[in-house]
Amino acid sequence: MEHERTEKGRSLAFSNMVRSRLGGETITSCYQCGTCASSCPVAKITDKFNPREVIKLSLLGEKEEVLSSDFIWLCCSCYNCQERCPQKVEIADVIYALRNIAFEKGYIPNLYSEFASAIINDGRIAKISKFMEQKRPAIGLPPLQPTGVEALRKILSATGFDKLQKEKEEAP
Amino acid sequence: MNEPKVGVFLSDCGNQLSKILDFDALTDHVKKISGVTLIARSSEFWRGKGLQAIVNAIKDGKINRVVVAESLPKLSEVKIVQAVEESGLNPYLVEVMDLKDHCAWPHRDTPLEATEKAKAMLSGAIERAKLLEPLEKLEFPVLKSTLIIGGGIAGMQAAVDLADLGFEVHLAEREPFLGGLAARAGRFFPTDDCAICIQSSVSDVKTITHTSRKCVYRSGFTEIPHLNILTNSRIVSIEGVPGNYKVTIDKKPRYVSELKCVACDLCTTVCPVEVPDEYNAKLKTRKAIYMNIPNVHPPAYVIDESVCKFHDCAKCVEVCPTNAIELAQKNERTTLNVGSIIVATGFQEFDSSVIKEYHYGDYPNVVTNLELARMIDGFGPTSGMIARPSDHKSAKKIVMIQCVGSRDKRYNSYCSSICCMISLKHAILIKSAYPDTDITICYIDIRTTGRQHEDYYERAREMGIKFVKGRPTEVLRDPETGRLIVDVEDALLGRFLELDADLVVLAPAMVPSEGTKELGQIIELLDEDGFFKEYNAKLRPTETIVRGLYVCGGATFPKDAPTSSLQAHSAALKAAKFMTTGKIVKDQRTAVIDEEYCGDCEFCPVTCPYGAINLVSTDKEHFVAEVSDLMCEGCGVCVGTCPLNAIELRHSRQNQMLAQMKGLMSVNGTSKPLVLAVCCSECGGTSVDSSGMAMMKYPANVRVMKVPCTGILQVHQILEAFKAGAQGVMVVGCKSDGCHYEVGVQKTETKVQLAKTLLKEYGIKPERLVMLNMIYIEGNDFAKAAQAMTDKLEKLGPMQIMGGS
Numbered sequence: 001m002e003h004e005r006t007e008k009g010r011s012l013a014f015s016n017m018v019r020s021r022l023g024g025e026t027i028t029s030c031y032q033c034g035t036c037a038s039s040c041p042v043a044k045i046t047d048k049f050n051p052r053e054v055i056k057l058s059l060l061g062e063k064e065e066v067l068s069s070d071f072i073w074l075c076c077s078c079y080n081c082q083e084r085c086p087q088k089v090e091i092a093d094v095i096y097a098l099r100n101i102a103f104e105k106g107y108i109p110n111l112y113s114e115f116a117s118a119i120i121n122d123g124r125i126a127k128i129s130k131f132m133e134q135k136r137p138a139i140g141l142p143p144l145q146p147t148g149v150e151a152l153r154k155i156l157s158a159t160g161f162d163k164l165q166k167e168k169e170e171a172p
Numbered sequence: 173m174n175e176p177k178v179g180v181f182l183s184d185c186g187n188q189l190s191k192i193l194d195f196d197a198l199t200d201h202v203k204k205i206s207g208v209t210l211i212a213r214s215s216e217f218w219r220g221k222g223l224q225a226i227v228n229a230i231k232d233g234k235i236n237r238v239v240v241a242e243s244l245p246k247l248s249e250v251k252i253v254q255a256v257e258e259s260g261l262n263p264y265l266v267e268v269m270d271l272k273d274h275c276a277w278p279h280r281d282t283p284l285e286a287t288e289k290a291k292a293m294l295s296g297a298i299e300r301a302k303l304l305e306p307l308e309k310l311e312f313p314v315l316k317s318t319l320i321i322g323g324g325i326a327g328m329q330a331a332v333d334l335a336d337l338g339f340e341v342h343l344a345e346r347e348p349f350l351g352g353l354a355a356r357a358g359r360f361f362p363t364d365d366c367a368i369c370i371q372s373s374v375s376d377v378k379t380i381t382h383t384s385r386k387c388v389y390r391s392g393f394t395e396i397p398h399l400n401i402l403t404n405s406r407i408v409s410i411e412g413v414p415g416n417y418k419v420t421i422d423k424k425p426r427y428v429s430e431l432k433c434v435a436c437d438l439c440t441t442v443c444p445v446e447v448p449d450e451y452n453a454k455l456k457t458r459k460a461i462y463m464n465i466p467n468v469h470p471p472a473y474v475i476d477e478s479v480c481k482f483h484d485c486a487k488c489v490e491v492c493p494t495n496a497i498e499l500a501q502k503n504e505r506t507t508l509n510v511g512s513i514i515v516a517t518g519f520q521e522f523d524s525s526v527i528k529e530y531h532y533g534d535y536p537n538v539v540t541n542l543e544l545a546r547m548i549d550g551f552g553p554t555s556g557m558i559a560r561p562s563d564h565k566s567a568k569k570i571v572m573i574q575c576v577g578s579r580d581k582r583y584n585s586y587c588s589s590i591c592c593m594i595s596l597k598h599a600i601l602i603k604s605a606y607p608d609t610d611i612t613i614c615y616i617d618i619r620t621t622g623r624q625h626e627d628y629y630e631r632a633r634e635m636g637i638k639f640v641k642g643r644p645t646e647v648l649r650d651p652e653t654g655r656l657i658v659d660v661e662d663a664l665l666g667r668f669l670e671l672d673a674d675l676v677v678l679a680p681a682m683v684p685s686e687g688t689k690e691l692g693q694i695i696e697l698l699d700e701d702g703f704f705k706e707y708n709a710k711l712r713p714t715e716t717i718v719r720g721l722y723v724c725g726g727a728t729f730p731k732d733a734p735t736s737s738l739q740a741h742s743a744a745l746k747a748a749k750f751m752t753t754g755k756i757v758k759d760q761r762t763a764v765i766d767e768e769y770c771g772d773c774e775f776c777p778v779t780c781p782y783g784a785i786n787l788v789s790t791d792k793e794h795f796v797a798e799v800s801d802l803m804c805e806g807c808g809v810c811v812g813t814c815p816l817n818a819i820e821l822r823h824s825r826q827n828q829m830l831a832q833m834k835g836l837m838s839v840n841g842t843s844k845p846l847v848l849a850v851c852c853s854e855c856g857g858t859s860v861d862s863s864g865m866a867m868m869k870y871p872a873n874v875r876v877m878k879v880p881c882t883g884i885l886q887v888h889q890i891l892e893a894f895k896a897g898a899q900g901v902m903v904v905g906c907k908s909d910g911c912h913y914e915v916g917v918q919k920t921e922t923k924v925q926l927a928k929t930l931l932k933e934y935g936i937k938p939e940r941l942v943m944l945n946m947i948y949i950e951g952n953d954f955a956k957a958a959q960a961m962t963d964k965l966e967k968l969g970p971m972q973i974m975g976g977s
Contacts, residue, residue, distance in 0.1 A: 029581070033616040033643035034663035043661075044668060052663060084529065084645055086580035 014063040023093030030055045030089045036081030042074055049074040051081050051091050067102040073109050116165045123147030176302040179210040179235030183242045186215045192276045194287045201291040207302050210235050218248030223255050230259040237265050237301045243272035262306030269297040273864030274876045285872035288841030292875055296835035303828045307760040312802045314415035315511035316751045324352020325733055326725025326740040327516035332373045333744035335399040342508055344405045346687050348474035349464050352518050358549035360733045361597045362624040389467035410694055413802055414720035415756055419508045425501035426474050432496035433472035439488035445479050453543035456553035461488050465551045512720040512747040515704055517687035519726035522577040522680040529646040536561040537656055538676045541594050548601050558602055560674050567675035571658045573644055574615040578681035588730045591679040592619045596628040603635045612638040612671055614660050647676050682730030704728050714743040720750050761823040762804035769818035770796040776810040781914035807913035808884030836875040837897035844873035845899030845965040852882045855906040855947040862951030870958035883916030890927040900940045900965045907945045
């Protein structure tokens with residue numbers, strides 16, 4: 001993960017912002033031992049993601065770099081790092097907090113945005129094709145039930161998610 | 173006691189104070205106060221002619237109470253009190269007030285107001301003095317003997333010190349041999365010498381130079397006069413009071429007479445029972461009759477009763493040439509009476525098997541630092557070879573993992589402080605003996621903070637020992653080759669490494685030893701990490717909150733041998749100081765219970781930080797509190813806690829405090845609202861003194877009253893201050909975690925909150941009452957707070973009490 005450190009875009013208030021979010025409270029306990037990184041199955045296969053570096057960049061206040069990056073979206077939420085962290089940093093939860101902040105600032109990879117649209121519209125992340133519906137009885141599966149998307153929409157509306165997602169969709 | 177005849181002595185500090193204060197006005201004011209029979213003014217009253225004037229007045233019978241308005245009262249009071257006592261007047265009938273730092277210096281810009289304040293402060297002091305009562309000196313006997321619990325490096329060193337000073341010393345060790353954890357370590361940093369080396373006793377006649385240090389076995393440790401060594405012994409109970417503790421000890425049978433055994437080794441050759449040797453990390457076996465290492469102390473074998481077949485075998489009895497083996501020995505219970513106790517129960521390695529991903533206890537080739545130390549030791553199970561426990565073959569690739577259970581919030585959040593040095597020492601020793609060994613140390617931070625410690629780190633790098641900054645996530649075992657793989661990120665490179673290893677050495681956290689845990693059940697002074705709590709890390713190290721009870725070495729926190737040794741000397745000195753006169757001299761400024769009002773509640777015994785109060789049954793079928801004058805430290809926190817107003821502190825009785833309070837409020841002379849600052853006599857109070865000393869300014873309407881600890885205050889006394897005329901009250905105590913009486917200031921904070929609620933009920937604005945937590949260097953903050961309080965009160969206007977008055 002290459003990053004240029006410039007004073008521009010660096011905000012020491014950023015780690016406080018993360019701390020004040022649900023899931024982000026423990027970020028300042030990190031002392032960079034690297035247990036998370038060596039525990040991470042994603043980091044082992046790609047150099048685009050390293051949980052230790054995500055925490056370090058956040059603590060250094062590299063707000064723009066962290067929020068606009070793809071890497072916070074690469075965590076697979078296996079919680080191995082969190083289980084083994086000697087400082088009880090809730091690393092996977094910190095990354096969720098970062099994703100929430102990123103989404104509010106309008107940063108979300110298109111794939112995730114498409115998932116979000118699909119959930120708001122159909123209550124599913126994947127479209128159900130006619131072919132699939134016809135195939136189900138043939139392999140002994142019951143027909144698909146309605147998803148109860150109305151209840152889901154209420155939640156998404158209460159949290160403001162739908163509004164943010166709409167802004168994202170309408171953005172150029 | 174006769175009618176009070178108060179002599180008032182006004183010191184003008186070489187005419188310095190009279191530049192600010194109007195001494196004629198002060199004299200006129202004092203003259204009008206009833207009971208004052210003598211007024212004198214001089215440049216000082218704590219030395220020379222001034223002091224002589226006080227002495228003469230007492231001897232002539234002109235006065236029987238002394239009020240001195242001086243500068244530097246803490247200093248001058250000592251001399252004045254001594255002189256008063258020598259003149260035949262009880263020294264507790266003296267009141268010394270601070271004319272310079274409380275009255276003149278902080279208000280030098282407003283001399284009129286300063287004079288008015290001085291008048292009020294004098295009134296307060298005189299009214300208090302009139303009510304003072306004579307108090308007696310108390311003496312309690314102290315036995316000149318000590319019990320040291322734990323025979324490791326700290327306990328042994330303290331024993332040598334105290335025995336050399338002529339005290340009777342009992343040294344109790346729970347294991348059959350002395351030496352503790354230290355002896356197993358083999359070598360020590362930073363001197364690289366043997367762990368079993370101690371500073372020898374002067375009783376060894378061949379020890380003629382002061383450079384002498386000796387192996388325990390050469391030091392004649394067991395032969396030191398006045399030293400009674402009790403191995404295989406555990407503490408059952410501790411009763412009694414400081415100076416006279418009664419300790420019950422169980423001594424397990426050794427089954428071998430220490431007096432007869434000549435350590436010839438015949439017994440071990442015939443013993444048929446073979447078990448894993450725990451002392452040597454189970455890397456070899458030992459017999460049922462055994463010694464840890466050669467020349468161990470005491471130099472006598474011991475029989476492990478859990479595995480010996482006793483009379484079904486008795487082969488050792490047959491071969492012993494000196495008939496030293498005594499299978500009929502029984503458990504012996506003894507009781508010791510000692511004046512003081514030193515706790516030196518030490519620490520031990522954390523059980524690393526709890527951290528499953530490192531597979532300690534699961535993979536045989538994962539060992540701990542202590543186990544490695546046994547391998548490095550030539551007396552150890554491998555005679556110095558670094559072997560893989562799985563096949564006893566030489567280990568060529570070693571990976572060390574630091575901070576196993578240390579700096580880990582799941583287990584021990586603290587840094588164990590010595591493990592970096594232990595690992596560096598081990599790596600260097602191995603590399604020196606076997607240069608082709610490949611050693612990698614995985615660390616979070618390398619901490620080498622002591623004298624010469626950084627040298628080890630440098631030497632290790634010179635020798636080619638590798639360092640990886642990263643805490644491994646897991647130790648894996650190759651299922652085919654059985655070799656170990658350490659999975660770690662080199663955080664400096666951001667690169668993942670899979671380190672191949674014959675042997676993985678863990679550096680476990682250091683945690684309280686079994687002995688420390690056991691003793692903690694009897695002496696309940698453990699901190700949140702399970703170590704014994706020292707009284708004050710800076711000024712009272714090795715002391716505990718209990719008089720005559722000291723603690724040293726690893727029992728307080730993991731530490732290296734030099735620090736353990738240093739602490740042992742400290743604890744020994746403090747114990748010696750405590751015992752040397754054979755008595756504790758105290759005064760009677762202790763709590764006293766009014767049995768008529770005391771009624772069965774447990775507030776005071778639970779609150780007293782010194783365990784000085786017990787409930788005792790009376791013939792009236794209820795319990796009353798009883799204060800031990802020996803244990804009471806005179807803080808008065810119990811007074812403030814008693815819901816029935818049944819406790820008083822001598823010398824700070826309620827009527828004395830109230831009279832002073834009223835005196836302080838009896839004079840205003842300014843247009844500003846009166847403020848009463850009630851300060852403790854410790855850190856909180858010194859912030860008030862220091863603001864004056866440093867000539868910081870605050871308004872003169874702030875009047876100062878000292879109490880031993882603000883914990884003595886009762887809610888109704890705070891309200892009394894308002895009734896007496898205060899428009900605002902400042903309670904100045906120590907920092908919340910720095911109260912000299914442990915819990916005093918915390919209790920005060922609660923009471924201040926409660927008083928605020930009550931003030932509201934009476935229609936008084938609760939912000940008229942503030943609590944400050946200060947220390948000496950915060951004099952400036954006190955001055956600012958006093959100014960802010962005055963400004964606030966001026967804004968609020970005169971106090972309106974609901975329903976008039």
